[in-house]
Amino acid sequence: MFTLCYAQHTCALASHIALIDAGAPHELKRINFRAMEQQSPGYVAINPKARVPSLITPRGILTETPAILAFIAQSYPEARLASLHDSFAFAEMQAFNSYLCATVHVAHAHRMRGTRWADEEASFADMRRKVPQSTTACYELIEQGMLKGPWVMGEAYTVADPYLFTIAQWLEDDGVDSSGIPRVMEHRSRMLDLPNVKQALAEEFAA
Amino acid sequence: MFTLCYAQHTCALASHIALIDAGAPHELKRINFRAMEQQSPGYVAINPKARVPSLITPRGILTETPAILAFIAQSYPEARLASLHDSFAFAEMQAFNSYLCATVHVAHAHRMRGTRWADEEASFADMRRKVPQSTTACYELIEQGMLKGPWVMGEAYTVADPYLFTIAQWLEDDGVDSSGIPRVMEHRSRMLDLPNVKQALAEEFAA
Numbered sequence: 001m002f003t004l005c006y007a008q009h010t011c012a013l014a015s016h017i018a019l020i021d022a023g024a025p026h027e028l029k030r031i032n033f034r035a036m037e038q039q040s041p042g043y044v045a046i047n048p049k050a051r052v053p054s055l056i057t058p059r060g061i062l063t064e065t066p067a068i069l070a071f072i073a074q075s076y077p078e079a080r081l082a083s084l085h086d087s088f089a090f091a092e093m094q095a096f097n098s099y100l101c102a103t104v105h106v107a108h109a110h111r112m113r114g115t116r117w118a119d120e121e122a123s124f125a126d127m128r129r130k131v132p133q134s135t136t137a138c139y140e141l142i143e144q145g146m147l148k149g150p151w152v153m154g155e156a157y158t159v160a161d162p163y164l165f166t167i168a169q170w171l172e173d174d175g176v177d178s179s180g181i182p183r184v185m186e187h188r189s190r191m192l193d194l195p196n197v198k199q200a201l202a203e204e205f206a207a
Numbered sequence: 208m209f210t211l212c213y214a215q216h217t218c219a220l221a222s223h224i225a226l227i228d229a230g231a232p233h234e235l236k237r238i239n240f241r242a243m244e245q246q247s248p249g250y251v252a253i254n255p256k257a258r259v260p261s262l263i264t265p266r267g268i269l270t271e272t273p274a275i276l277a278f279i280a281q282s283y284p285e286a287r288l289a290s291l292h293d294s295f296a297f298a299e300m301q302a303f304n305s306y307l308c309a310t311v312h313v314a315h316a317h318r319m320r321g322t323r324w325a326d327e328e329a330s331f332a333d334m335r336r337k338v339p340q341s342t343t344a345c346y347e348l349i350e351q352g353m354l355k356g357p358w359v360m361g362e363a364y365t366v367a368d369p370y371l372f373t374i375a376q377w378l379e380d381d382g383v384d385s386s387g388i389p390r391v392m393e394h395r396s397r398m399l400d401l402p403n404v405k406q407a408l409a410e411e412f413a414a
Contacts, residue, residue, distance in 0.1 A: 048348055049306070059295040064305035066273065071298035088266040091278035098271035099256070102309035110324045117317045118337050123330040130325050141255055 002026040003056040005046060007033045008204055009169070011105060012053035015068045016204065017162035020196040022076035028203060029056075066097040069159035081159045093153055096146055096160045099138075100167050107134040108167070108174050132175030139171060143181040150190065165191035209233040210263040212253060214240045215411055216376070218312060219260035222275045223411065224369035227403040229283035235410060236263075273304040276366035288366045300360055303353055303367045306345075307374050314341040315374070315381050339382025346378060350388040357397065372398035 004019060004026055006012030010033070019026045031037045031052055038050045047054040047063055055062040055071070062068050070090075073082035083089035109116070111131045114124035142164070146152075152160040168188045172178065178185050191197050211226060211233055213219035217240070226233045238244045238259055245257045254261040254270055262269040262278070269275050277297075280289035290296035316323070318338040321331035349371070353359075359367040375395045379385065385392050398404050 048352060049310075057295065060299070062295075062298050062302055064302040064309070066305050067298045067301035070277075070301055071294055074294035074297070087278055087281035088264065088269075090281070091269050091274045092267070094274035094277055095269055095271040098273050098305070098308060101305060102271070102313065103256075106309065106313050107324070117314070117324070117341060118330065118333040120329070120333045122327070123325065123333040126325040126327045126330040134324060145255060 001058075003029050005029045005031050005043070005052055005054040005056070006204065007031045007038070007052045010052050011065050011101075011163075011166055013169070013200060013204065014065055014159070014163040014166040015053045015055060015072070017165070017197055017200045018069055018072045018081065018159045020200055021081055021157075021159075021162070022072050022079040024072060024076055030204075064101070065163060066094060066101050069097060069163060070094065073159050080156070083153075083156070083158070089153070093158050093160050096152055097163055099146070100163050104135065104138040104142075104167055107131065107138055108170050110134070111174060135171065135174040136176045136180070139168075139176050139181045139184055143183050147183055147187060149183060149187070152187070161187070161191060162197070164188075165197065208265075210236050212236045212238050212250070212259055212261040212263065213411065214238045214245070214259045217259050218272050218308075218370075218373055220376070220407060220411065221272055221366070221370040221373040222260045222262060222279070224372070224404055224407045225276055225279045225288065225366045227407055228288055228364075228366075228369070229279050229286040231279060231283055237411075271308070272370060273301060273308050276304060276370060277301065280366050287363070290360075290363070290365070296360070300365050300367050303359055304370055306353070307370050311342065311345040311349075311374055314338065314345055315377050317341070318381060342378065342381040343383045343387070346375075346383050346388045346391055350390050354390055354394060356390060356394070359394070368394075368398060369404070371395075372404065 002024055004016055006016055006028060031043055037043055044050055046061055049063060053065060053068060055068050062071055074084060077084055082093055110127040114127045148154040151157045152164055165188055168184060209226065209231055211223055213223055213235060238250055244250055251257055253268055256270060260272060260275060262275050269278060281291060284291055289300055317334040321334045355361040358364045359371055372395055375391060
């Protein structure tokens with residue numbers, strides 16, 4: 001049994017969907033970001049980075065979305081959530097996930113998490129003004145080549161799909177013009193049609 | 208045969224060391240950052256993100272250090288550069304690498320790459336002032352728990368070791384007080400004693 005520590009509207013949704021996709025027994029533990037619960041002693045004992053997601057497993061605790069996604073795919077090979085016997089294809093998927101984690105998510109985070117990297121209000125405002133440009137540049141790269149279609153890696157659905165879907169939840173708020181990225185938007189719609197995705201969203205936003 | 212596109216003083220060093228560790232046949236292609244070669248049409252055709260590293264393989268081009276490192280480890284299992292038959296241990300290593308990529312490297316990058324996330328000189332100055340604090344917080348987490356010792360993952364050397372070594376090249380310039388992180392500094396010294404690390408550095412800084 002796994003326990004996924006998540007918060008609403010965060011990248012933890014990707015791991016949540018992947019757990020359902022894998023058929024992995026799991027329960028959810030909601031961390032209340034409005035109450036700053038991620039910085040509580042109880043949660044910091046789980047994840048000293050004070051972030052979500054954290055996946056509590058019988059072996060220990062895992063963090064970082066790309067690592068958790070690969071772990072789920074490798075732990076449930078029958079679910080076929082990654083190319084597990086082709087190290088090049090696996091690496092291409094991991095490269096996509098790493099780009100989402102270290103570039104797209106980071107560009108997005110400058111809209112609301114500026115205190116990680118600066119101290120002045122004027123800097124935060126400058127960062128916020130830049131987010132539409134920096135995130136649009138990311139989505140254009142995804143649109144023009146990284147998203148192979150119909151799924152991220154091509155014909156086969158992988159854990160990269162819930163990750164792109166999750167990050168793409170934020171693009172309108174980030175100021176990205178969705179009309180310029182039709183393939184990304186089609187992917188998002190295709191994901192939203194999946195029962196597992198509907199289930200994950202319903203669970204996260206249940207009372 | 209692989210070709211690693213790298214630049215001096217960048218995170219590409221981690222993949223370079225790992226290629227030597229794996230005994231993987233490879234050649235180096237230096238990208239001249241001073242001449243902005245990473246934004247040249249020739250290089251953008253290799254890597255549309257205009258970053259290093261890029262690993263040119265017979266199957267195609269890989270980017271993103273965590274993905275390249277896992278690929279090298281999986282492609283050369285006899286080199287024992289990762290726990291390939293233990294998905295939890297593999298995930299722990301990947302979580303460490305993801306943290307370096309998406310948090311430590313990103314904190315560092317605000318010292319010199321502020322134009323990615325803002326436009327005003329005052330913001331860049333604010334970001335630069337914050338780097339010692341943000342990077343020190345990262346290294347304290349590594350010091351206090353993530354670095355198991357003697358190697359990152361404990362008794363076994365993995366591709367996480369050249370990655371930490373590489374990122375840790377920058378810590379003094381980032382304003383981190385090295386006296387507060389003795390275990391990280393010991394790890395860096397231990398790495399610098401390895402012939403493969405000496406070789407990689409010599410190759411990157413040869414005329």
